[in-house]
Amino acid sequence: MRNIFYLFVLIVFLWACKKMDSTYKQFVVPDGIVYTGKANMPVVHAGRNRAKISWLRGSDPNLAAARIYWNNFTDSADVPIPPKGDTITYMINNLPEKSYSFVIKTFDGKGHTSVPVELFGASYGDVYQSSLLSRPVDESILYTDSVSLKWGGADISNGAYATEVKYTSLSGNERVLRFPASAATSGITDMKPGTTCQYRTLFLPDSLSIDTFYTSYATSKPFLFSPTNWQIIAFSSQHPGDENLVTNVIDGKPGTRWHAWVGNSSYPHFFVVDMGVQHMITSFTLYRKTDDDRACDTFQLLTSIDNISWTDAGVFNFNRTINDGQSYDIPAHPKARYFKFIGLTGPQSYIVLGDISAYGF
Template sequence: MLHKKLLLAMLSGLLFLHLVSCSKKEDAGAPPPALSNVKGTPGYGEAIFTWDAIGRSPKDSALYLYTSISYTDTAGKVMEQKFSRYTDTAVIGSLTDKPYTFTIKTVGPQGAVSAMTTMSLTPKPPVYIAIAGTIKITASIGGARVAWENNSGKTVIVNAAYTDPATNKVVSKAFTSATQQGVGYLSGMPGGSPVTVVVTVTDISRRQSNPVSATITPQTEVKLSRTGWSIAGFSDQEAGGEGPVSGYATAAIDGNISTFWHTTWSTAETPYPHWIAVNMGQVATISRFGLVNRQNNHGGQTEIQLMASTDGQTWTDLGTYPFVQKNDEQFFSVPPQSWKYVKVVLTKGPNFFGFLAEINLYGAL
C-alpha cells in the first residue's frame, strides 16, 4: 500500500512538472514576425544594418516588441543591443576592424523570438585610426601645416602640439572637422630651428589614436611693415564722435593701440556686419592676422571673418573666428598665401557697433 502511494505521488509530481513546463512555454507567447531583406554594411568602426519595416497593425504590434542584435566583442563577451520595433535601421558602434558575426532577431512582448538572421561583417578601421593614418605634417611660415583626409563624414578632433624651446611649455591647438580634406595651422614657432610636432586624432566617444609625429624646420615669420599701407574701403566709420583720430578707419593701421576705428554710432545705428579693408601696397605672403581690440572697452564684436584679395575686387574667404573682447592682441592663422589686400569683417556682437585698435599682419615678403 505504501509503495502504491509513493508511486502515485511520483506520478503526480511528474505531471505537475510537465504542466509547469508547458505553462512556461506558453508564457513566451507566439513568435513575432521575422525581419526580411536584412542587409549589413561595414562602416568606420561600426556595422550598419537595414531591413524592411514590419507592419504596424494591431496584430503586428501585439507580437513584436523590439529587434535584438547580438555579437561577441574583442574581449569574448557577448553583447546585445535592442532597437525599437518602429525603426528599420540599426548601427552597432565601438567596433574594431576585425570580423564579427551578428545574430539578428525580433522579440515579442512575452519573450518569444523569431527566426534568426546570422551575418558576418568586418568593419573599416575606427574613424580616429583611419584619419590618423593620413596625417601629414609639413613646415610652414612660423609654424606647421597639418593635413588629413576624412572620408567618413564624421566629426573628429585633430590635436597638434609642440614644445616651445624658449619656455619649454607645450603649445597645442585643436581642429574640429568633418570635412574630407582637412587642414590646420600651428603657429608661433621660431623659424630656422627644428621643432617636433605631435598630432593625435580623437572621435566623439573620446577614443584617441596613437600619436603621429614629425620634426620640421619652420620658415621665419615676421611682422609685416605698414609702409605703403592705406585704407582700401570700409562699411562705415564714426566721423568725429570719437575725436580727431579715433573713430576713423585710418586709426586701425596707425600703429597706436590707443586709437581705434569705430563703426557709426552718432548719426545712425548701423547693424552688423561691418568691415574694413587694407591695401598693403605690395604683394606679401600672409600667414597670420593679429588684431588688437579697442583698449578697455568690451562691448564690441564677438565674431569676425577674414578675407583677402589680389586685386581688391575678388575676395577669398579665409575663415570665421570667435573674437574675445580683451586688450591683448589676438592671432588668427590662415593658409600662407600671397595677397595685396585684406579685409576684416565684424559679423556679430552684443551691440550694433564694433571697433578695432590695430590690424597687424604676419608672414613673409
C-alpha cells in the first residue's frame, strides 16, 4: 500500500513539472541568446558643432555594423564595420552646442546585437567661442636684434593651450610662431624693424577635442625700446659721485638718479641719447627719482636721425610730486636714432631725474 502511495506522489510531481515547463517555454531561446562584441573603450572627441565617436573594434569577427543613438534615441546613425582595422570612427556633424549621451550597439550579419554601451560628450560652438579671452601682452620689449613678449595670464581652465604670433620677418615674409600657454615670455629673433606683430590665443575645450578655437588677432602695442645698447653722447653736467651719473637716467631704474652739478649748473639741463639703431618713436615715459621731488616742471624733447639736424617733438609739463612714470605721446611718430632731453624749468638751479623710456617700432 505504501508503494502505491509513493507511485502516486511521483506521478503528481512529474505532471506538475511538465506544466511548469509549458509555462516558461515561450521565454526560452533555443541554443541561448547570442550577443555580438560590444563597442570596446569608446571615446567622444568634441568638436565645433560636431563630435567624433571612436572605439576599438574588438575580437568578434562577425561584426558587420553599429548604430549610434543620441537625443534619447530620437537620432541615430548607422556605421559599417569593415572586416579589418583596429579602430572604428564616425563623425556626427551639425550637432547643436550642448552635452550629449551617446549609446552604441553593434550587430552581426544575422541581426544579433550587443549589449548597449553609453558614453558622454559634448559639442561646442558660438557660446563657448564667446567665452574665450585672449591672453594679453603685459610688455613687449624691442632689442637691437630681437623682440621679447612678456605674457599676462592665460585662461588655461577654459582650455587655453597656446598663443600664435604673426609678424613680418627680415626677408619680408609673413611668419607665424606658436608658443605654449605655460611660457611667461616668448622671443622673436627675425622680426623686420619698423613693423608690429599680431597675436591670438588657441583653445581646446577638452584634451580630446578635434577642433581648435581661436580668439581674434590683436595688434601689439608699441614696443618698449631696450636701453641695453643706448649711450649718452652729450650732457650738460653731473654732480661728482657714481650715484649721480647721467647714465643712471637710461638704466631702466627710477630708483637711481642723474643729479646735475649743485652750485655749478643751472637750467636748461640736457642729455643726448644714441639708441644705436633707428626707430619710429611713438612716445616717451619720464620718471622722477623715486621719492625725490627735485625734478623739472617743464621739459623739451627733440629727435634726430644723424645727430646734426633736430626735430622738435614738443614742450611738456611734468608732475615732480609722483613716482609713477608719466607718458608723453609723439603724434608725428618721427624716425630717429638720437633723442635729446632738455629740462627747462624746476624748483632748484640743478635737476634730479630718475629715468626715461622710449616706445615705438
